[in-house]
Amino acid sequence: MVAATGYSKLPRGVRNNNPLNIRKGNDWQGETVSFDGAFESFINPVYGFRAAAVIVKGAYRIRGITTLADVVTVWAPESDNNPTTHYIDYVADKTGLNASSTVTDEVLAPVLHAMSIFELGGDYFGLAMAQQGVNLA
Template sequence: MRGVKGYLILFAAVGALGVYGVSKLARGIRNNNPLNIERTSDQWLGMAVDQSGDARFVVFDHEIYGIRAAAKILKSYASRGVNTIEKIISTWAPSHENHTESYISTVSRRTGIPANQVVTESDYPAILAAMIYVENGFNPYSEELIREGVRLA
């Protein structure tokens, strides 16, 4: 799997942050779930057998599966007309739990896509990269790894 490069980037990011144990990394990075997908009855491809590491969010075996799951969710949103950054983020991160307006603004700014512009699947890698940044405070993954996760969705 080409996703192995993601591990190298993750280790480089950890090195740049200082010498931290895995427990100091953002929750989404620790769980290989960089978009913080909540647990439901869904059985995602690549879910770790042991889900005891987090009571709220899915734990994946590899970050590519977390990215793939997020891309599948975006495709599901699009089928229901949730197809702009504003609509995607408002659904993904509702205001009763998040600073949704700030999240929308950051994703729009980082992608260069206006918040109300209809997006297509070709925009997903950039959108997911920006969402990973918001969810974790940084994005340690390569564009190639994110594109591969979207391709697998």
């Protein structure tokens, strides 16, 4: 357990159990009261991964957003001051995929796990947790 004084120094996504920094706007399964004005908070990070999987498997695929490059570009657009190209390269390197690879259900957990590491600046939540979230989606 993290001491209260160290808790505030953790990345926002860790404090919110929101590994992919999903912004507020939907009523998610596993959502909890959030004191963060911009981002969702979940009772467990598994539900944060689940929400991300729902977004990718649902809204993104319906819109034809299926490749690694497409998913990351929409998730973290350059217009929001994200280093999108670096983000894509990072996730591709971590997963063994390339930018034009299709993000299928079989690779979704490793992709979301790699994205969470990039988003949070460290591996706070393991691949098994990402897989649990994907399995719930």
